[in-house]
Each structure stands twice: as structure tokens, then as C-alpha cells.
Amino acid sequence: xxxxxxxxxxxxxxxxxxxxxxxxxxxxxxxxxxxxxxxxxxxxxxxxxxxxxxxxxxxxxxxxxxxxxxxxxxxxxxxxxxxxxxxxxxxxxxxxxxxxxxxxxxxxxxxxxxxxxxxxxxxxxxxxxxxxxxxxxxxxxxxxxxxxxxxxxxxxxxxxxxxxxxxxxxxxxxxxxxxxxxxxxxxxxxxxxxxxxxxxxxxxxxxxxxxxxxxxxxxxxxxxxxxxxxxxxxxxxxxxxxxxxxxxxxxxxxxxxxxxxxxxxxxxxxxxxxxxxxxxxxxxxxxxxxxxxxxxxxxxxxxxxxxxxxxxxxxxxxxxxxxxxxxxxxxxxxxxxxxxxxxxxxxxxxxxxxxxxxxxxxxxxxxxxxxxxxxxxxxxxxxxxxxxxxxxxxxxxxxxxxxxxxxxxxxxxxx
Amino acid sequence: xxxxxxxxxxxxxxxxxxxxxxxxxxxxxxxxxxxxxxxxxxxxxxxxxxxxxxxxxxxxxxxxxxxxxxxxxxxxxxxxxxxxxxxxxxxxxxxxxxxxxxxxxxxxxxxxxxxxxxxxxxxxxxxxxxxxxxxxxxxxxxxxxxxxxxxxxxxxxxxxxxxxxxxxxxxxxxxxxxxxxxxxxxxxxxxxxxxxxxxxxxxxxxxxxxxxxxxxxxxxxxxxxxxxxxxxxxxxxxxxxxxxxxxxxxxxxxxxxxxxxxxxxxxxxxxxxxxxxxxxxxxxxxxxxxxxxxxxxxxxxxxxxxxxxxxxxxxxxxxxxxxxxxxxx
Numbered sequence: 156x157x158x159x160x161x162x163x164x165x166x167x168x169x170x171x172x173x174x175x176x177x178x179x180x181x182x183x184x185x186x187x188x189x190x191x192x193x194x195x196x197x198x199x200x201x202x203x204x205x206x207x208x209x210x211x212x213x214x215x216x217x218x219x220x221x222x223x224x225x226x227x228x229x230x231x232x233x234x235x236x237x238x239x240x241x242x243x244x245x246x247x248x249x250x251x252x253x254x255x256x257x258x259x260x261x262x263x264x265x266x267x268x269x270x271x272x273x274x275x276x277x278x279x280x281x282x283x284x285x286x287x288x289x290x291x292x293x294x295x296x297x298x299x300x301x302x303x304x305x306x307x308x309x310x311x312x313x314x315x316x317x318x319x320x321x322x323x324x325x326x327x328x329x330x331x332x333x334x335x336x337x338x339x340x341x342x343x344x345x346x347x348x349x350x351x352x353x354x355x356x357x358x359x360x361x362x363x364x365x366x367x368x369x370x371x372x373x374x375x376x377x378x379x380x381x382x383x384x385x386x387x388x389x390x391x392x393x394x395x396x397x398x399x400x401x402x403x404x405x406x407x408x409x410x411x412x413x414x415x416x417x418x419x420x421x422x423x424x425x426x427x428x429x430x431x432x433x434x435x436x437x438x439x440x441x442x443x444x445x446x447x448x449x450x451x452x453x454x455x456x457x458x459x460x461x462x463x464x465x466x467x468x469x470x471x472x473x474x475x476x477x478x479x480x481x482x483x484x485x486x487x488x489x490x491x492x493x494x495x496x497x498x499x500x501x502x503x504x505x506x507x508x509x510x511x512x513x514x515x516x517x518x519x520x521x522x523x524x525x526x527x528x529x530x531x532x533x534x535x536x537x538x539x540x541x542x543x544x545x546x547x548x549x550x551x552x553x554x555x556x557x558x559x560x561x562x563x564x565x566x567x568x569x570x
Numbered sequence: 571x572x573x574x575x576x577x578x579x580x581x582x583x584x585x586x587x588x589x590x591x592x593x594x595x596x597x598x599x600x601x602x603x604x605x606x607x608x609x610x611x612x613x614x615x616x617x618x619x620x621x622x623x624x625x626x627x628x629x630x631x632x633x634x635x636x637x638x639x640x641x642x643x644x645x646x647x648x649x650x651x652x653x654x655x656x657x658x659x660x661x662x663x664x665x666x667x668x669x670x671x672x673x674x675x676x677x678x679x680x681x682x683x684x685x686x687x688x689x690x691x692x693x694x695x696x697x698x699x700x701x702x703x704x705x706x707x708x709x710x711x712x713x714x715x716x717x718x719x720x721x722x723x724x725x726x727x728x729x730x731x732x733x734x735x736x737x738x739x740x741x742x743x744x745x746x747x748x749x750x751x752x753x754x755x756x757x758x759x760x761x762x763x764x765x766x767x768x769x770x771x772x773x774x775x776x777x778x779x780x781x782x783x784x785x786x787x788x789x790x791x792x793x794x795x796x797x798x799x800x801x802x803x804x805x806x807x808x809x810x811x812x813x814x815x816x817x818x819x820x821x822x823x824x825x826x827x828x829x830x831x832x833x834x835x836x837x838x839x840x841x842x843x844x845x846x847x848x849x850x851x852x853x854x855x856x857x858x859x860x861x862x863x864x865x866x867x868x869x870x871x872x873x874x875x876x877x878x879x880x881x882x883x884x885x886x887x888x889x890x891x892x893x894x895x896x897x898x899x
Binding site: 283284285286287288303304305308310311312 | 824851852853854855856894
């Protein structure tokens with residue numbers, strides 16, 4: 156005869172309850188079959204029969220009994236069925252229970268977290284040591300894994316396969332987040348505070364609209380390379396310099412763009428000063444050094460001056476005027492691989508040109524498909540200062556100048 | 571490197587050590603005039619004379635006892651017992667004296683003794699002349715026990731055995747004497763206490779003892795056809811065991827089979843399996859299996875003898891069991 160006692164399923168378990176008998180009283184059972192579902196203080200478990208024989212249930216379901224208490228007996232084929240067990244032990248345990256509750260000052264929370272939750276695998280899953288270790292490491296539930304080893308043993312490969320199935324290439328458990336407050340407070344630099352204030356003000360008070368064109372830049376790229384190779388003073392001319400010069404010419408031709416809306420009136424600027432958005436050399440932020448009087452300077456001068464003014468600004472040593480007086484801005488993110496974007500106007504200017512990268516693209520020309528270099532530019536416009544048609548004309552002008560860059564090489568007084 | 575016979579590699583080790591150190595001498599039955607039952611000592615008598623190549627009566631206890639005395643007195647004897655089967659007659663001297671004298675004299679004397687023990691079955695020599703007594707010697711603290719399987723190791727280990735201050739049981743598989751292998755020209759030692767990884771694999775580790783390490787290599791080739799990639803380790807040093815090499819291998823393959831020619835019960839495989847499960851339990855994916863000789867006195871009948879010794883087929887079958895394949899009985 157085999158006794159079935161209430162198992163101790165965790166370190167903290169003192170009593171358990173048979174949630175359900177999986178076999179009927181008097182039923183023939185085999186070793187290894189699930190007898191009952193037991194509920195402990197943390198979870199429920201199935202327990203298996205440790206012998207073949209007839210089941211004699213001692214404790215009905217739903218009744219909590221202390222660990223170690225007899226809950227059933229299993230008799231072999233030749234054994235007498237056991238006498239009905241005395242009920243007294245169960246009753247005597249139940250009696251003091253209220254006292255225990257009354258005395259218990261500590262809330263049951265004390266149990267939580269003291270031990271990892273026991274799992275069912277220790278009781279009934281057949282698995283190799285390395286499979287168990289890996290399952291624990293990878294967070295695989297062994298009881299859900301179909302074993303392919305001898306007699307259904309879960310082996311290493313089964314656990315690895317289960318982990319793969321579950322998560323694909325996803326890492327199995329994210330690394331724990333380092334301890335610390337949920338939100339870190341970072342004080343802005345003065346530059347960042349200024350940017351925040353001005354950009355919010357711009358976007359909130361200036362009605363933006365956007366016009367995008369795509370320019371073919373095969374010619375401009377070619378000219379720039381020729382200059383680089385053949386004209387020492389122009390060796391460092393950039394595409395932004397070409398654009399600055401193109402915008403300078405276009406701004407001269409469309410003075411509405413070189414304007415501001417101030418106190419309900421238009422302000423037309425006589426000077427054409429173009430700001431170039433750049434990142435500072437150290438830290439985060441945004442600087443807009445200004446090249447002054449670009450309408451009166453040729454490409455080489457613009458190139459040299461913009462390099463100087465940018466360098467001074469980025470290194471934190473701007474000269475008076477370097478960061479002031481802009482009437483228009485250019486922001487080029489092409490070097491970061493950006494195709495196109497829309498910028499926020501830098502008040503009191505009326506427009507800013509956002510430039511994307513030069514890329515090779517399939518171009519349809521006269522019904523023929525060819526490969527060309529293109530660049531997308533988006534003009535953000537203050538709708539109070541000028542309007543869609545002007546914006547379109549201005550952009551067509553810039554586009555034309557960039558696509559036919561010979562004009563950009565001429566000295567300003569020849570235009 | 572030139573290829574040499576296993577027996578020639580042993581002879582070179584003896585010759586070179588005797589030339590290097592005149593305290594080294596050989597003693598045993600028929601090793602001088604006759605040149606040794608396995609021709610290992612052939613020519614040594616002519617070169618070194620009867621004082622250093624000593625033919626003895628058929629009296630194993632006397633041979634080993636004398637050698638122990640000589641070793642204690644400052645010489646470096648290399649004993650050849652004609653076969654390991656006869657070493658039982660000297661077991662008392664080996665276990666009671668050779669293994670213990672250094673300890674019992676508080677380290678004041680050492681026993682730099684080598685006992686060469688040709689052994690193994692497969693030659694229809696029947697029950698009394700076919701023993702593999704690896705475990706019998708490897709179990710004794712105070713003895714070093716090695717079992718080379720290649721001519722290179724035969725020479726290198728014999729040199730190391732002659733040079734160490736402690737008694738070494740030098741197990742030679744008779745079936746390997748006529749095998750060939752590359753032997754370096756220079757003066758080298760194969761360190762005692764180091765196993766050799768003969769083949770790198772990932773699916774299981776087969777640890778072979780003595781000649782079974784060679785068969786394990788052949789089995790590994792056959793296992794390729796079954797898509798099983800076996801790592802083969804030649805245990806080489808039975809005491810001390812190179813746990814580090816074994817652990818590294820089993821941590822990679824997660825599975826292990828140990829093969830020896832001696833009886834499985836209380837055998838070298840038992841030691842390796844027990845030691846490994848203790849050290850790398852959490853890396854095991856299957857029980858470590860042991861394969862050894864049939865638990866019978868070795869039969870004389872050729873077919874029965876063959877059946878009693880682990881074969882390549884047997885190793886393949888057991889290896890497949892270790893990796894969890896169903897095997898036709």
C-alpha cells in the first residue's frame with residue numbers, strides 16, 4: 156500500500172488543497188498518471204501516482220490540509236482496501252486555523268518574492284540536465300516542450316528549438332534596465348533654450364507652407380568637380396555654396412522672398428544675407444552663421460566666407476554680425492543621407508530652403524528613361540509674406556540656376 | 571617527420587634514455603639475448619651490455635622487487651613484464667612497495683620505476699593471457715598510469731615515464747606494436763596527465779582508453795555517414811586523468827561515451843563517467859554511456875573472442891544511443 160501525502164511544493168508551503176481529483180475513488184491507476192491537482196500558496200500543481208493500484212481518496216477536494224497529511228492511498232492488486240481513515244486529524248487541523256489567522260500580524264505579502272515560484276517541471280517533465288539549465292536561462296517552459304530524446308526526454312535541441320520558435324531572432328530576455336529614476340531631468344544649454352523658444356514661436360505664429368522641387372544636378376556636380384580639379388581657389392566649393400549663390404540671385408529677382416512681416420507690414424530688405432544652419436562642433440544645438448551680401452559676391456567669395464563664418468560659429472568664436480542679419484536661410488541635411496525634409500522658418504525671415512542629398516535616380520526625359528543625379532529641395536514659406544505662386548516661381552528660379560550652373564560662375568556685376 | 575613502428579618508437583625511447591643517462595637500465599624476461607617477446611628491446615644488449623639489459627628468471631615478483639630496490643638506490647629501472655597478465659605475480663610489489671615507499675618514508679626516497687605492461691586481447695590467447703588491467707593499476711594512488719596509442723606518444727610518454735621520479739605503469743596494447751605513425755626526430759616528452767583530442771566534433775565526445783581510442787577514431791569516421799560529428803579523445807593518461815580536456819569537450823558536445831577494452835564494471839569508464847557527471851552535470855544532455863569488454867573470462871574461440879571485445883560497430887551503435895538515435899538491436 157502506498158500513501159499519498161500532501162506534497163510540499165515550495166519552501167513556504169504549509170498547507171495545500173486538492174483542487175480536483177483527476178481519478179475517481181476506487182479507480183484503477185497506473186504509476187505516473189496524474190492523480191490530482193493541488194493548490195499551494197503560490198500556484199497549482201499536478202501530482203502523479205507513484206504506484207500502480209486502486210486509488211482510495213482520503214481527503215475530498217476543496218479542503219485545505221497541512222503538508223505531509225495523508226490525502227489518498229493506493230493499494231496493490233492483492234491488498235485489502237484500507238479501513239476508512241479517521242476524520243479527526245483533518246478536523247483538528249481545521250480547528251486552530253482561526254487562531255492562526257487571528258495571531259498573524261504580518262500580511263501574506265511577506266511570502267511573495269522570498270522564493271522563486273516553483274514550477275511544475277520538477278515534478279513530471281523528463282529533461283536532461285543541460286536542457287533544464289538552458290530552459291531556465293532562456294525562459295522556456297519545459298512542460299510545454301515536446302521531448303524528442305529517449306522516452307520523451309526533453310533534450311538540449313528541443314529547448315533551443317522551442318526558444319527559436321517562440322521568439323525568432325528576438326533576444327530571449329532583454330537585459331535588465333539599469334536602476335534609476337524613470338525620467339532624467341536634463342538642463343538645456345542656453346543655446347538649446349533659445350532654439351526651443353524661437354522654434355516654438357515660429358511654428359506657432361508663422362503660418363508655414365511648403366513647396367518641393369527636384370533638381371537635376373548632374374551639371375552642377377560636374378562643374379564642381381572641374382573647379383575642384385582645375386581652380387585652386389575653388390577647390391573647396393560645396394553644393395551648398397552653389398545653392399547659396401543660386402538663392403542670392405533668385406532672392407534678388409524675387410524681393411518678396413527677401414522680406415519680413417513686422418507689425419502688420421512687409422519689410423523688404425535691401426541686403427541679401429543668407430544664414431546656413433549648422434551643428435556646433437561640441438554638444439547639441441543649432442547655429443545659423445550668416446554670409447552677408449551674397450547678392451554682391453561671386454561663388455568663390457561665398458565659398459570662402461561661408462567656410463570662415465561657419466568655422467567661427469561652430470568653434471564658438473563668432474565675430475560680431477556672424478549670427479545676425481539673415482534674410483533667408485538654407486539647411487542642408489544631404490550629407491546625412493536625408494532625401495528631403497521641411498524646415499522651420501527662422502524669424503523674422505520669410506523662408507528657409509531645406510536641401511536633401513544628391514542621389515542617382517531613374518529619370519524620365521523626353522519619354523526616355525535614364526540615370527541622373529537629383530536633389531530635392533523644400534522651401535518653407537511664411538504665408539503672410541508671400542504666396543504659393545511666388546514660392547513656385549522662386550523655386551523654379553533656384554532649380555533652373557542649379558540645373559544650369561554656368562550662370563552661378565559669373566561675377567555678380569555681370570548678371 | 572619519419573613514419574615508424576610503435577615498437578621501434580619504444581625502442582628509440584629506451585635507447586636514447588639509456589644513452590642520455592647511465593642510471594637507466596632494462597630488466598625483464600627474454601629482453602636481452604632474445605630481443606624481447608615483442609622485439610621492443612632488440613639490439614639493446616649489444617649496445618649496452620648485460621649490466622644494463624638484464625635477462626631474468628621467470629619470476630615477476632623478483633623482477634619488480636629488484637627494480638624497486640634499484641630505483642630506491644638511485645638507478646632508473648625500466649621493467650618489461652612479458653604480458654600484463656603476469657604482472658599479477660608482481661602486484662604485491664607494485665601496490666605495496668612501488669606505490670607507497672615514497673609516502674611511507676616521508677619523501678626521503680623516490681621510486682623512479684617504469685613497468686612496461688603489454689596487454690589486451692585479440693590474439694586467441696584465451697582467458698589467462700588476454701587481460702586489460704588498466705583499472706587495476708589506475709586505481710592505485712602513488713602510481714602514474716599511461717596508455718599510449720600512437721608511436722609518437724609511445725616514445726614521448728616512455729621518455730617522460732623514465733624521467734619522472736615516480737613509478738609509472740606503462741600500458742602497451744599488443745595490437746598496436748605493428749602500427750605506424752609519425753615520430754618527431756628531436757628529443758621530446760609527451761606530458762603525463764594530458765589527454766589528446768584526436769578528432770574535433772560537436773555532437774558527442776568519445777573517450778577511448780588505449781587501443782579503443784584508435785577504434786573510436788574509426789568509429790567517428792563511420793558516424794559521419796550517420797550525420798553524427800563525434801569528438802574523439804585519447805585518454806592517454808589514466809592517472810592522473812586530464813579532466814580539463816574532458817570537461818571542455820563535454821561542455822561543448824553535452825554527450826559522452828567512454829570506451830575501454832577492460833571490463834566495464836569498476837572500469838576506467840566508470841571513473842570517467844562519474845567524474846564528468848560530477849563536474850559538468852548541468853551540461854549533460856544524455857546519460858554518459860560506457861562500453862567495455864564482455865564480463866566474461868576472455869574466450870579462446872575466435873568468434874567469441876571478437877564478440878567479447880568492443881568493436882568499431884559496437885562503438886558506432888553506442889554512440890548513436892548517446893545521441894538519442896533509435897538503434898536496431
